[in-house]
Amino acid sequence: xxxxxxxxxxxxxxxxxxxxxxxxxxxxxxxxxxxxxxxxxxxxxxxxxxxxxxxxxxxxxxxxxxxxxxxxxxxxxxxxxxxxxxxxxxxxxxxxxxxxxxxxxxxxxxxxxxxxxxxxxxxxxxxxxxxxxxxxxxxxxxxxxxxxxxxxxxxxxxxxxxxxxxxxxxxxxxxxxxxxxxxxxxxxxxxxxxxxxxxxxxxxxxxxxxxxxxxxxxxxxxxxxxxxxxxxxxxxxxxxxxxxxxxxxxxxxxxxxxxxxxxxxxxxxxxxxxxxxxxxxxxxxxxxxxxxxxxxxxxxxxxxxxxxxxxxxxxxxxxxxxxxxxxxxxxxxx
Amino acid sequence: xxxxxxxxxxxxxxxxxxxxxxxxxxxxxxxxxxxxxxxxxxxxxxxxxxxxxxxxxxxxxxxxxxxxxxxxxxxxxxxxxxxxxxxxxxxxxxxxxxxxxxxxxxxxxxxxxxxxxxxxxxxxxxxxxxxxxxxxxxxxxxxxxxxxxxxxxxxxxxxxxxxxxxxxxxxxxxxxxxxxxxxxxxxxxxxxxxxxxxxxxxxxxxxxxxxxxxxxxxxxxxxxxxxxxxxxxxxxxxxxxxxxxxxxxxxxxxxxxxxxxxxxxxxxxxxxxxxxxxxxxxxxxxxxxxxxxxxxxxxxxxxxxxxxxxxxxxxxxxxxxxxxxxxxxxx
Numbered sequence: 001x002x003x004x005x006x007x008x009x010x011x012x013x014x015x016x017x018x019x020x021x022x023x024x025x026x027x028x029x030x031x032x033x034x035x036x037x038x039x040x041x042x043x044x045x046x047x048x049x050x051x052x053x054x055x056x057x058x059x060x061x062x063x064x065x066x067x068x069x070x071x072x073x074x075x076x077x078x079x080x081x082x083x084x085x086x087x088x089x090x091x092x093x094x095x096x097x098x099x100x101x102x103x104x105x106x107x108x109x110x111x112x113x114x115x116x117x118x119x120x121x122x123x124x125x126x127x128x129x130x131x132x133x134x135x136x137x138x139x140x141x142x143x144x145x146x147x148x149x150x151x152x153x154x155x156x157x158x159x160x161x162x163x164x165x166x167x168x169x170x171x172x173x174x175x176x177x178x179x180x181x182x183x184x185x186x187x188x189x190x191x192x193x194x195x196x197x198x199x200x201x202x203x204x205x206x207x208x209x210x211x212x213x214x215x216x217x218x219x220x221x222x223x224x225x226x227x228x229x230x231x232x233x234x235x236x237x238x239x240x241x242x243x244x245x246x247x248x249x250x251x252x253x254x255x256x257x258x259x260x261x262x263x264x265x266x267x268x269x270x271x272x273x274x275x276x277x278x279x280x281x282x283x284x285x286x287x288x289x290x291x292x293x294x295x296x297x298x299x300x301x302x303x304x305x306x307x308x309x310x311x312x313x314x315x316x317x318x319x320x321x322x323x324x325x326x327x328x329x330x331x332x333x334x
Numbered sequence: 335x336x337x338x339x340x341x342x343x344x345x346x347x348x349x350x351x352x353x354x355x356x357x358x359x360x361x362x363x364x365x366x367x368x369x370x371x372x373x374x375x376x377x378x379x380x381x382x383x384x385x386x387x388x389x390x391x392x393x394x395x396x397x398x399x400x401x402x403x404x405x406x407x408x409x410x411x412x413x414x415x416x417x418x419x420x421x422x423x424x425x426x427x428x429x430x431x432x433x434x435x436x437x438x439x440x441x442x443x444x445x446x447x448x449x450x451x452x453x454x455x456x457x458x459x460x461x462x463x464x465x466x467x468x469x470x471x472x473x474x475x476x477x478x479x480x481x482x483x484x485x486x487x488x489x490x491x492x493x494x495x496x497x498x499x500x501x502x503x504x505x506x507x508x509x510x511x512x513x514x515x516x517x518x519x520x521x522x523x524x525x526x527x528x529x530x531x532x533x534x535x536x537x538x539x540x541x542x543x544x545x546x547x548x549x550x551x552x553x554x555x556x557x558x559x560x561x562x563x564x565x566x567x568x569x570x571x572x573x574x575x576x577x578x579x580x581x582x583x584x585x586x587x588x589x590x591x592x593x594x595x596x597x598x599x600x601x602x603x604x605x606x607x608x609x610x611x612x613x614x615x616x617x618x619x620x621x622x623x624x625x626x627x628x629x630x631x632x633x634x635x636x637x638x639x640x641x642x643x644x645x646x647x648x649x650x651x652x653x654x655x656x657x658x659x660x661x662x663x664x665x
Contacts, residue, residue, distance in 0.1 A: 055531035056502075166619045167388075196387035196558060201602035201613035208612070223531065226561075230604035230613065253606055267536035268606055269561030271588050284501050284534060 004043040005185055005217050006067065009087075011076035012241075013037045013062055017289070032289055036062040038241035039076070041315070046184075049211065049218040051232030051249070053225055053264070055285055059241040060221045064189045067219065068105045069096075081184070101131050104178035108190035110170030114162040120173050121158030124148070127180045147176040152206060168199035172206065179210070185217045192227060204231055225268050229253055234322070237261045240288055240296040243315065247322020257324040257334070259301045295327065303328040347418055348375035349552050350399065350520055355412035355422075357394050357403060359623075366623040368394050368407070370576040373650075378519065379550045381543075383567030383584065385560060385599075387620055390573040392556045396522045398422070399554065400437050401429040416520065435465040438513030438551075440542075442525035444505035447512075448497040454481075454508050455493035458515060465516035480511040484541060503534035510542065517549065524556045539566055560603055564588055572596050575621055575631035582656025592658040594636045630661070638662055 018024060018031040037059040044050045052060045065071045067078060069085065077087030083099035084091045091099070104127070107113040114123055121144050128135055128143060135143075145155040151172040162170055171191060178186055191207070192200040208231065210216060222228050228235055229249060236246040237260065245258040256262045283300035286292055295313050298304040307327050318324040328334050357369035369391040376382045384392045397403050399414055401421070414422040421432060433439075441447045449457060458477035462468060468476060474493070481489035484507040497505055506526065513521050526542065527535040543566055546553050555567055563570050564584060571581040572593065580593040591597045601614025618635045621627060630648055633639040642661050653663045 055533065168619060197560070198387060198599060198602045198616040199619065201604075201615050202617070204604070205612050205615050224604075225532070226604040226606045229606045230610065250609075264532060265606065267533045269536070269539070269559065269565045270606060271560060271564045271600065271603065272605070272607055282537075284503055285531070 003046050005046045005048075005081055006219070007043040007077075007079045008063075008067070009041050009077045009079075011037060011040045011063070011066060011073045011078060011087075013059075013066055013071055014074045034288055035241050035291070036288070037066065037073075040238075040241075040243055041076075042236060042243065042246060044185075044217055044219060046217055047211075047215050048234065049220055049232045051228035051235040052219065052221045052238060053223060053228050053235060054238035055223065055264075057240075057285060057288055058238040060238050061189055062241075063238075064105065064187045064219065064221055068103060068187050069100060097131075101181050102183050103185040103187065104181060104183040105187045105189065106171075106174050106178050106191045109194045110162075110167060110174050111194070113174055114170055116162050118161070119158065120148075120160055120162065120165075123162070123173060124158070124177045124180050127177060131181050143180065144176075147179055150179065150210070151176045152202075166199070167195050168202055171195060171199075171203050175203075175206065175210070179214075183216075185219070187219045187221075189221045190223070191220075193222065193224065200227070207231065225264060226270070237264065240285065240291055242296065243323075243325065244297065245318070245322065245324040245326075246315070247318060247320075247324070251318075251320045251322055255320055257318045257322075257329050258297075258326050259303055259328065259334070260297050263300075295325075301328075303333060305333070349378045349380075349417055350376040350554070351413075351415045352395070352399065353413045353415075355395065355398060355414065356410040357391070357398055357407060358410040359407045363624060367410070367626075368576055368623055369398065371412070372573075372576075372578055373412075374571055374578065374581060376520065376552045376554060379546065379552055380569065381546065381553045381555055381567045383563035383570040384554060384556045384573060385558060385563055385570060386573035387558060389620060389623070391576040392573050393524055395573070396524050396554055396556050399520075400433055400439055400522050402433075402439075431465075434461060434518070435516045436518050436520065438516070438518040438521040440506075440509050440513045440521060440523040440526045442528050444502060444509045444529070445497065447509045448505060450497050453494050453496055454500070458493070458508075458512060461512055461515040477511075477515075480514060481508070483545070484508070484511045484514075485537075486511075502530055503537060506530060506534075506538055507541065510538075510545070514545065514549070514551075518551065520552045520554065521546070522554045522556070525558070526555070527562055528557065528559065535562070542566070560588065560600065572599070575626050576623070577631065577659065578650060579632065579660070580656055580658040581650065582658075586655040590654070592653045592656055592663045593632075593660045594638055594662070595632045596658075598635075630659070 013036050015034045015036055017034050019029045023029055054060045066073050073086050078085045080099050081102055083095050085096055124144050124147055125140050128140055144158055148155050148157055153172055192203050220231055232249050235249050235252045237244045239260050245261045256265050292299050294310045295308045298308040313325040313327050315323040315325045316330055353373045355369055355372045359366045372395055386392045398409055409422050455477055459473045462473040462476055478489050478493055486492055486507055527538050567584045570584045570587045571578045574595050580596045591600055598614055598616040616635055627634055629645045630643045633643040648659045648661045650657050650659045
């Protein structure tokens, strides 16, 4: 892609979840390494929304944390807007800090992500004070009022505390805080999962409006396929730390290629399904500490062959656009 | 009317009849009514879905049926009848016998519904021995049979494992086995799939549906997920600010909703089938319990509210195939 704002190249992150040293010595327990993210490559174009879906433990939140710098990758490179944030050729501290001004994160739970002892105006002003300390008090106040009205709250709401707001309004405050440094890129980690559906609709509509008005780019992480279908331009499906399929939203939902994507889509309860029954897919996500060999999906896959058990499939171009990592698709066995 | 019929003939009447149920919480700032004049029935073997946003009173309605409202909350009015027998005013010990034996419960988080210090076998056998006249060997055999029925592989070995040795989906299966232990006639399932991933959620829904069909168990399925309701329920009740605003067959409520709140709720759900630029948005939020407006509680958020909605509260009356509490629906 020519106009990529963010590019991840073969990014991996391993967590050491070994038992303490003494237990390892006395009980002869081995070291345990958890590959939370295992070679993820993707790029997000300017003004685009990339959705990332997957079940719990698939590594989608770790990808978000790697991008914003809350974790450092074990391997691979992350490039944002021309600046190398991590990996080979990593830019100097000042370059990184400047680049980081351009990205912010929205978290899942607006009850946990806002400091209950701070007034909302201070919550929103904090990133400005931290990242642009030269800003005068008057400038900050005007900016906070402006941000509050942008997310559909009143300027007078700034003096209130988070507990005086409902869940949806708190998530608006989180969005205002994220927008305070005028970022180009927002990483949204399950931003509507803690909200009721009618409130979720308000927040999704707001995020779309803001994107149009400010030309924002989103990485939108969710386990809810319907929400991702609604908001994303392209969707990546993750399974055990790897991308199984990444394609334009319409293609992915109309003709899913990877067996895991098919399974996920078939499992979503939908209003159109009234009174119908479905065939649920058997099995569960395997233990990430001991992932299956080859394609990690093979124990649950109805199309698994010998090659799937031995060889890790790479991402190949898929019919109708996008990429898919599946031997069966590649060999036209599906 | 139907409650009276159930009284005279418990055999053919509804399994559960709730009439004019009110649940109150006394607080320092006055008494809050969390559930207000709620009436509904569940027939034997029927799945009634109860939907609504957080704070609508759906979980409290379920808790009232099973007699688990935490003090100082209390049932302030109305009646709950199970197979014709009044159960809302029973003493604590009598209710304990009904709970588990006649009404089972499945809650949202399987990890907190199971005791981490006992094997799942010990918990199942305890429940079975409490409610059924079985010796311990027979109770263990029944526990293994139950675990097999809910789809736990190698049940004879797994019965001696602790809850932490099971995955989330497997734990929820154990909780369902516990709820079924004494073959109750009714199961209250409060958000049984909310804590689970979609693929596991589909498995649990299917399991619950299949078991209820095979055993003829009625289910009160409380959830905020309309997709789950659409697939599982026979009838659905929509709650708003402590009251039922619409109740009827699931296909009618979902595809031909009458109450403006139900219409808004359905429109706000993103779908994986259709593409929409904007979701229908219901502005504002549900009122707090201490500030429920006069008239129809939904009128401040309703785009079609007329003067009457602001002063007079609509009753739940038949509109087509469903019943709705809305002045506009009555023309």
